[in-house]
Amino acid sequence: MTVRRRKAAQRTTLADVAAMAGVSAITVSRFFNEPHRVGPEPTERIRAAVEALNYVPNLAAGGLASAHNRVVAMVVPNISGPIFADTLQALSDGLAVGGYQLLLASSYFSVEAEERAVRAFLGWNPAALVLTSRFHSAATERLIADATQPVIETWDLQPGRKPLQIGFSHRQVGRDAAQYLLDKGHRRIQFVRNSAAGDLSAQEREAGYAEVMEAHGLEPRHFVPTAAAPLEAGAEAMKALAARQRQRPEALIFANDNLACGALLAGQRAGMQLPQDMAVFGFGDYAFADKLLPSLSTIRPPARQIGELAAAQVLQLGRGEQPSALTELVCELVARESA
């Protein structure tokens, strides 16, 4: 009888270890997954064989057999931005504790890119799928609804849907920023948008700002930078708005701290007196925010906390527990020198 083999047996497998240790494959499997169910002598022989063969278990095979993969997939708008990086780092670290790996993709604020990533990720049958924001394509919604894997939406809240929610209200952030500046006596307050068009959470913050402005009988206005790089975009907004003859704003709320920092640095370089010439308010509390001159007033989102809680929920799910459906976190307004 000819045994058909697909390829030269190269990778060392459970069977190789078992043969060397003089036990069956399943015993080696138990050695890894339920060590207490293996007696002391076989344990020692298996340990030696694993060591000698430098055996690495094939996790894809294990996951296929057990329908339980120790991977978590996350889609973020971008990897290199400071905000999501903190969430990612915290998530990755939290997952590492439970032996989970992180599969990552970036959407660049595009729901189509997100959809492609979600589709590919579901193919890996991850222990959980973590998304950023609650804005998805219709097809993504369908994938999520049909998915057998738990889905965690972060950085936003939308109660009553299937995914677990860990986030906060962006609209409230916008309201808080506007109210803070109004309380400081400003009236001509303008919102500077992110040049990344698909940032729908930033639009929510703008909506919150607009809501408060209108409640005070003031007209909400926004500026849209053309520069793609956030520091440049912030500088562009600062220069354009400070130079305005009519309707010159007294205070600016930026879609995020990168923009606000760009504005601050551009203002400083142009010799502006800040915040007298222009009050500047951000969102994110990036690392530089409290170091700049003037230091940046901003709202700090619970970026790390989101990652930590998401990791904790994945571990809970792994233990068969059911995490709470809605985790509402709060942002902190940090009043500094710039506004």
Add this chain to the structure above:
Amino acid sequence: MTVRRRKAAQRTTLADVAAMAGVSAITVSRFFNEPHRVGPEPTERIRAAVEALNYVPNLAAGGLASAHNRVVAMVVPNISGPIFADTLQALSDGLAVGGYQLLLASSYFSVEAEERAVRAFLGWNPAALVLTSRFHSAATERLIADATQPVIETWDLQPGRKPLQIGFSHRQVGRDAAQYLLDKGHRRIQFVRNSAAGDLSAQEREAGYAEVMEAHGLEPRHFVPTAAAPLEAGAEAMKALAARQRQRPEALIFANDNLACGALLAGQRAGMQLPQDMAVFGFGDYAFADKLLPSLSTIRPPARQIGELAAAQVLQLGRGEQPSALTELVCELVARESA
């Protein structure tokens, strides 16, 4: 005959699609992997079935069967730092083109953490394993040597070893920085270390600096900050060294731009005249470097390029081509106002 099933059939499989389309499973498999080998009518029926069932192929199963997983695993010191984030972003984007996903872990400059990550990653049988730097534990070296997967080392160079290399010489970076400051007429030049102790590449840069200093008959000196956060650490170094009565340095080379930016901002806030009171030189060319006052002189590593080239090499390997073993890239010295 009783068919034993392990779990309630939940996930829709290739077989479900095949049944609905009235073809065999292998034909559906070909529909995805070799569409040209499937006739037009079956193709249409399969397309409809996939759509109706919202079918998502199980990539773990496919990878197990074909021994070819479309995942690339990368270990970086940290995800949230600006440098590696650029490499990661570029790698992730480049891989997405070829339909590859990115598995990620961070080592925090610890070779033990790196080893754990490498071990777990090899279990996923990735198309390639991408590492940062050439410093590994002995066990990691052994895992790499035995691995059937291609390994790509980035951000450094060490010819003659098994892994493909995409990087540059950190020692040369240190030499260039020192030579630049010497050419500017400085003599008391000091190196400020990263507070992350395991950053061996930074130590290489320091060695290059020391080499040039000694060649000029000058004594290399270093400062070790205690603060963990890089901006704070840089500020700490600036304050401590500027206040020194004896041996006060004229110029500082920082292990990276975060430290240098922290120093610049602290100096500015303290009312120092920069670069007259202290010349500052960095490494990394982070986004803020050219925006600060004074703008930061630094050396720009090819961070994005490394990610792009790594992705390109993975795609090459996927096509059965053999990428060049050594890709030496160059850093660019960016002379600005701070030194």
Add this chain to the structure above:
DNA sequence: TTGTAAGCGTTATCAT
């Protein structure tokens, strides 16, 4: 162009 059978490396199930 399409199908059958076997195999990828592991774990669940049942038996001893």
Add this chain to the structure above:
DNA sequence: ATGATAACGCTTACAA
């Protein structure tokens, strides 16, 4: 405590 066997969902090898 240990093992035999089937199953996980897919693709390779070969056949028609």
